[in-house]
Amino acid sequence: MKVDLRNIHKSFGDVHANAGINLVVPGGSIQGILGENGAGKSTLMKVLSGYIHADRGEIYLDDRQIKLESPADAIGQGIGMLHQDPLDFPPMQVIENFLVGRDGGLLSKKRSAIRALKGLQQEFDFSIDPDAYVDSLTVGERQQVEILRLLWLGAGVLILDEPTTGISTQQKEKLFTTLRKLAKQGKTILFVSHKLEEVEELCDRVVVLRQGKLVGEVNPPYDSDQLVELMFGKVIPSGELRSPKFGKSTLQLKDICIEVGRLRIEDVNIEVRAGEVIGLAGMEGSGQNLFLRACAGLIRPVGGQVLIKEQDMTRSNYRAFQRKGVAYMPAARLEEGLVPGLTLTEHFILSEGNKGFFINWEDSRQLAQQRILDFNIRGAASSTVESLSGGNQQRALLALLKTPLALILLEHPTRGLDIESTIYIWRKLKERCLEGTAILFISSDLDEILEYCDRVLVFFSGRISPFLDPSATDVDQLGQLIGGKGWSKVFTSQRNGNVESQTEPVS
Amino acid sequence: MLKAKQNRSLKLDINSRWIKVASPIVAVLLALLFTSLVLIFTGTNPLDAYRQILNGAFGSTGRVSDVTVAWVPLLLATTGLLITFTAGLWNIGIEGQITLGAIFTTGMMRLLQDSSLSPAMIITLSMLAGMVGGALWAGLAGALKTFGGVNEIFGGLGLNFVAMSLTLWLIFGPWKRPGIGSMSGTQPFPQTLWLPTLDTLRVSPWAVILGILAIIVIYLLLRGTYFGLKLKAVGKNIRGAYLLGVPTWQYMMMAFFVCGALAGLAGAVQVTGVYHRLIPSISSGYGYMGLMVAMLVNFNPIWAGFVAFFFASLNIGSIQLPIVLKLDSALAGVLQGALVLAVLMVNGARQRLLRKS
Numbered sequence: 001m002k003v004d005l006r007n008i009h010k011s012f013g014d015v016h017a018n019a020g021i022n023l024v025v026p027g028g029s030i031q032g033i034l035g036e037n038g039a040g041k042s043t044l045m046k047v048l049s050g051y052i053h054a055d056r057g058e059i060y061l062d063d064r065q066i067k068l069e070s071p072a073d074a075i076g077q078g079i080g081m082l083h084q085d086p087l088d089f090p091p092m093q094v095i096e097n098f099l100v101g102r103d104g105g106l107l108s109k110k111r112s113a114i115r116a117l118k119g120l121q122q123e124f125d126f127s128i129d130p131d132a133y134v135d136s137l138t139v140g141e142r143q144q145v146e147i148l149r150l151l152w153l154g155a156g157v158l159i160l161d162e163p164t165t166g167i168s169t170q171q172k173e174k175l176f177t178t179l180r181k182l183a184k185q186g187k188t189i190l191f192v193s194h195k196l197e198e199v200e201e202l203c204d205r206v207v208v209l210r211q212g213k214l215v216g217e218v219n220p221p222y223d224s225d226q227l228v229e230l231m232f233g234k235v236i237p238s239g240e241l242r243s244p245k246f247g248k249s250t251l252q253l254k255d256i257c258i259e260v261g262r263l264r265i266e267d268v269n270i271e272v273r274a275g276e277v278i279g280l281a282g283m284e285g286s287g288q289n290l291f292l293r294a295c296a297g298l299i300r301p302v303g304g305q306v307l308i309k310e311q312d313m314t315r316s317n318y319r320a321f322q323r324k325g326v327a328y329m330p331a332a333r334l335e336e337g338l339v340p341g342l343t344l345t346e347h348f349i350l351s352e353g354n355k356g357f358f359i360n361w362e363d364s365r366q367l368a369q370q371r372i373l374d375f376n377i378r379g380a381a382s383s384t385v386e387s388l389s390g391g392n393q394q395r396a397l398l399a400l401l402k403t404p405l406a407l408i409l410l411e412h413p414t415r416g417l418d419i420e421s422t423i424y425i426w427r428k429l430k431e432r433c434l435e436g437t438a439i440l441f442i443s444s445d446l447d448e449i450l451e452y453c454d455r456v457l458v459f460f461s462g463r464i465s466p467f468l469d470p471s472a473t474d475v476d477q478l479g480q481l482i483g484g485k486g487w488s489k490v491f492t493s494q495r496n497g498n499v500e501s502q503t504e505p506v507s
Numbered sequence: 508m509l510k511a512k513q514n515r516s517l518k519l520d521i522n523s524r525w526i527k528v529a530s531p532i533v534a535v536l537l538a539l540l541f542t543s544l545v546l547i548f549t550g551t552n553p554l555d556a557y558r559q560i561l562n563g564a565f566g567s568t569g570r571v572s573d574v575t576v577a578w579v580p581l582l583l584a585t586t587g588l589l590i591t592f593t594a595g596l597w598n599i600g601i602e603g604q605i606t607l608g609a610i611f612t613t614g615m616m617r618l619l620q621d622s623s624l625s626p627a628m629i630i631t632l633s634m635l636a637g638m639v640g641g642a643l644w645a646g647l648a649g650a651l652k653t654f655g656g657v658n659e660i661f662g663g664l665g666l667n668f669v670a671m672s673l674t675l676w677l678i679f680g681p682w683k684r685p686g687i688g689s690m691s692g693t694q695p696f697p698q699t700l701w702l703p704t705l706d707t708l709r710v711s712p713w714a715v716i717l718g719i720l721a722i723i724v725i726y727l728l729l730r731g732t733y734f735g736l737k738l739k740a741v742g743k744n745i746r747g748a749y750l751l752g753v754p755t756w757q758y759m760m761m762a763f764f765v766c767g768a769l770a771g772l773a774g775a776v777q778v779t780g781v782y783h784r785l786i787p788s789i790s791s792g793y794g795y796m797g798l799m800v801a802m803l804v805n806f807n808p809i810w811a812g813f814v815a816f817f818f819a820s821l822n823i824g825s826i827q828l829p830i831v832l833k834l835d836s837a838l839a840g841v842l843q844g845a846l847v848l849a850v851l852m853v854n855g856a857r858q859r860l861l862r863k864s
Contacts, residue, residue: 322752336750341743342736350740350751354733361731400751 001027001062001078001156001188003048008057010043012387017043018054019212025205027062027156030179030189032203034196036231036418039209041192042084042389045159048190049081050074061157080155082146084162084390084416094137095130098149113152120148124178136261138284139331140167147178158182159190162390162416164198168283168444169479176202194231194418196224231418246454247274249310250407250438251295256304258290265291265462268304274406274436277429279449279470282459282482288442291459292409295440296328297321309406325406331415331442333393340386344368344379344396351400375399376424390416398425405432410441414448426452446475460484466491526857534853538846545841551832559831560839564824572708576781577791577819579718580605580773584797585811586725587769592806593729594762595742600648600663601794603670604641604767608774609789610674611640616696616778617682626699634775641771642764644670649763653756659763674787682785692786702780711780719812721769726808738762770794796822799847805854818843 003025010018017040025031035041046052048059050068059066061077068074071081092100098113114130121127126144134142143163150158160179164172179189179202193199199206200222208216208230216230251272258265265287272278280288293299295306297318305314308324318328330336338347345368349359352367368381375395379388385396394417401408413429414422429439430452443449449456450470458465458481465481468490480486543553564574584601591598598604615636619629644666651662679688702711729735740748741758749755777789800818804810825839 318749319752319754328750330750334747335744336746339740339744339747339751342740346736346740347751349733349736350748350753353752357733358731359733359736 001186002060003079003157003188003190004060004063005044005048006058006060008044008047008059009055010040010047010052011055012043016212018047018057021057021209021212021214023207023214025188025190027188028183028186029204030183030191030202032199032206033190033192033209034194034199034206034227034231035209036194036391036420039231040212041209042161044209045081045161045190045192048074048157049079049159051081075150075153075155078154078156079159080150080153080157081159082143082150082161082163092134093130094128094132094134094145097134097145098130098152116152117148120151124148124181125174138167140171140284143167143175144171151182155187157188157190159192161192162194163191164193164195168482169446170283170483172198172444194416196222196227196419199227200224228419246276247436250274250276250308251440252305252307252310253295254305254307256294256301256306258287258294258299259302260290260299263287263290263462265464268464270457270467272407272438272440274438275433276455277433277439277441277453278467279453279456280440280442280459281444281446281449281456281478282442284444286459286482287462287464288457288459289411291464292411292440292442293328295407296326296409298328325402325404327401327405327408329397329401329408329410329413331411333390333397334386337397338385338393341384343382343384344372344377345381347385347396347400351402371399375428391418391421394425395421398428401432403432404435405437408432408437408439410439412443413441414443414445422448446478449478450475458482460487463487526860530853530857531850534849535846537849537853538842541845541849542838542842546834546838549834551834556828556832556834556838559827560821560824562824563827564820569708570823572705572710574816574820574823575710575715577793577822578816579714579780580776580791581793581796581800581819582718582812582815583721583769583773583776584793585800585815586721586808587766587773588797588801589725589729589806589808589811590738590769591762591766592801593735593742594738594759595745596652596759596762597660598645598648598663598763598766599660599798600645600666601766601770601797602790602792603663603667603794604644604770605774605777605790605794606667606670606674607644608637608641608771609778609785610670610677610774611771612637612775612778613677613682613693613785616700620696620700629700630702630779634772634779637775637778638768638771641769641774642767645763645767645770646760649760653760671787674785674789678785678787690787692782692784695784698783700779701783702776704780709781711776714776714780717772717776721772722808722812725769729808734761796843799843803847803850 003023005021005023008018008021009016021040021044023044033041033044043052047054047057050071050073059068061079066077068077068079074081095110095114095117098117099110117130126148128137128141128145134145137145147158163175167175179191183189183204191199191203200220204220206218206222206227207214208218208227210231218227218230249271251270253268253270256265256268263285268291280292282288290299294301297306297313297316297320301314305312307313308321308326311324313321313324334340342350345365348368348371349364365381371377372379372381375398377388377392377395377399379392379396385393388396394414408429414425417425433439441453450473453470455467456470456473456478457467458478460482461484465487477486481490546553546556563570565571584605588598588601612633615633616629619632622629624632648659648662648666651657652659678690678692682693684694702713704711729738737748737753737758740751740753741755745755773793774789777791778785782789796818797815800811800815804814821839821842825836828834828836828838
């Protein structure tokens with residue numbers, strides 16, 4: 001299907017998110033849409049998928065003008081959108097999710113849906129249990145469910161908004177294979193991203209948005225420098241800070257066992273010292289999230305001890321961990337990290353804690369404005385957090401962290417962010433390391449792990465590797481370990497060296 | 508260019524402000540239209556009925572005073588509900604909490620009425636007991652939710668029935684009138700133990716002061732304190748609030764306690780200031796009505812007082828209807844219900860409208 005957007009305008013208050021965008025995408029191709037956060041990519045895609053109305057402009061599908069009043073209209077016309085934060089129904093089963101939004105008689109055709117789901121899974125080599133509950137799936141798996149659901153609903157145009165954020169490299173490869181296959185079948189793919197490499201690898205053509213305008217259209221072979229310049233208007237130097245010396249023990253795990261559902265992590269012995277950055281790599285759902293949550297008292301281990309600054313915290317809850325200087329930053333920003341409906345000011349008041357009984361609004365507003373400036377958040381003190389773009393929400397989360405902190409635990413700290421924000425956020429985090437804060441973070445971006453951390457832990461279905469030195473390993477080795485290969489080798493080669501984690505293979 | 512943009516947003520502002528002002532008027536008109544249709548269907552002239560209601564509510568000083576008598580407990584219940592709604596809780600159990608407030612007040616007065624304490628002391632202690640009773644009953648609903656995983660709507664509803672049965676058992680059992688128990692309630696307290704009223708009117712200035720005080724306190728609590736902000740955070744996203752350092756279940760329990768205490772105070776006013784005894788339907792449905800008021804004002808304390816007064820005047824005004832027009836006084840309920848639905852509907856429409864513009 002050929003997609004033709006003509007002169008799309010959309011404003012939110014004073015922000016002109018889309019200022020007269022024209023875009024033609026021929027059928028059977030993968031169109032990349034690049035731009036930094038807040039460039040207007042998501043807005044444009046939401047207009048095309050019926051989630052928001054454009055103030056002005058027309059949409060043509062195969063040269064036929066269409067009117068989209070709702071996402072249901074869009075999917076009826078064959079346009080399906082996969083959102084950055086999956087818009088599914090977590091407390092429901094995969095198959096129920098599948099049936100929601102499907103027109104049909106009173107009786108849901110569950111059996112035929114299961115058959116269709118299995119057929120599609122086979123075609124694209126996915127393996128998701130139709131009876132599993134969605135909240136037990138990883139973001140990557142939820143995304144797969146969504147793709148299958150949209151295809152099943154007959155989508156001919158598939159929009160993907162930052163689809164590779166929060167999923168593992170393997171899942172990404174699978175996604176790309178799937179998208180190529182779909183394009184060959186004649187479907188039109190719109191791939192929204194800020195990751196140059198991915199766009200260059202996958203897309204047949206790329207357009208770049210900046211500040212609500214389409215600033216360039218590029219065909220392969222791509223020149224990265226050109227794309228970066230189109231995105232930012234200037235070239236960004238990448239800065240790097242490394243903290244060489246580590247301090248006292250910040251976090252110590254002794255014989256920790258964690259068990260949630262089918263996943264079991266056994267006998268973890270790890271020590272993290274002040275100023276260290278530890279990267280946790282692994283496929284989504286390999287245990288790294290449980291591990292990180294156990295370090296914050298959000299999950300109680302079934303055995304072993306958790307020590308923060310050499311004090312036993314095994315039986316404590318998250319609030320006690322917080323008092324010891326531990327902070328947890330979840331990946332699900334609006335679901336877990338922030339409170340939609342509250343303003344930035346109100347968030348800062350909450351994170352700062354009580355100062356008396358009454359709130360001093362004037363002081364709080366000033367504090368909020370200062371943080372907004374410090375953290376380069378595009379939004380006002382009185383903006384509600386849900387009105388911010390994803391990248392700005394992430395900056396807000398970062399701005400909410402108190403000082404000083406002993407330990408920061410992050411899930412995907414730069415997921416969905418552009419290069420500029422990523423560098424910015426890591427600079428802020430590294431500054432904290434110099435002050436003696438230890439950091440543990442989960443990332444599916446192996447380059448990020450290799451670039452920023454002092455030691456790496458790899459997770460594979462509940463097994464944890466010994467600490468790896470990022471300068472002695474590379475993306476290939478990490479990729480293999482994540483996929484479950486080469487495990488015996490890391491154990492033997494490091495047995496006499498820096499071994500602080502030993503896990504018996506589960507099986 | 509910039510100026511044009513400003514102009515545009517200014518225009519938009521005016522538009523949205525205009526819509527904001529107009530929408531409650533539209534809602535009231537819709538509700539009146541619906542009620543009028545119901546009246547016409549029963550063969551009554553709607554204008555007659557409305558005139559009777561107005562007359563019944565404001566026709567004389569005594570009637571205005573009666574409206575105020577109904578206003579105070581309704582206002583107290585509504586203020587309590589503002590707290591639980593802010594915390595994201597549907598405290599349907601408020602009826603039972605009012606009832607338990609009345610029971611505790613009655614119990615304390617029975618205990619103290621023959622003591623040597625001054626009447627003012629007895630009344631104060633009894634009303635405090637009422638607040639404790641309401642808070643405990645609310646705490647029970649809260650504990651069921653927090654520790655038992657029972658949704659507060661079901662827990663509250665169940666506890667309402669228990670409270671009702673408890674009242675009946677007390678009236679016909681341990682606290683029955685000398686001789687034989689009756690639906691007219693327990694033996695009335697001596698007039699010295701009544702909340703003092705103005706002259707011959709039925710309204711007590713003390714009750715009115717309590718009601719106004721309650722709404723002011725709740726307004727300040729929600730508007731300017733850490734307590735209020737944390738409740739709001741819990742109500743809007745409990746997981747986010749927890750990670751931001753709010754002790755979530757403790758705050759939910761506190762919301763229940765505060766609401767229950769205010770509901771208990773409403774029950775205490777019913778006993779000390781209105782009925783001077785425990786009667787079977789001592790809560791008079793003010794809890795459910797309070798839920799309507801809270802929804803109608805969109806959980807905004809400033810409007811709660813006015814709307815509660817309006818509802819109270821509808822209730823009192825419609826007492827005239829059976830006498831003059833042979834209509835059931837339930838008409839007030841029809842109008843109130845229609846109003847809530849109309850406002851919710853108009854609000855929904857307004858949001859759609861604003862989103863489009």
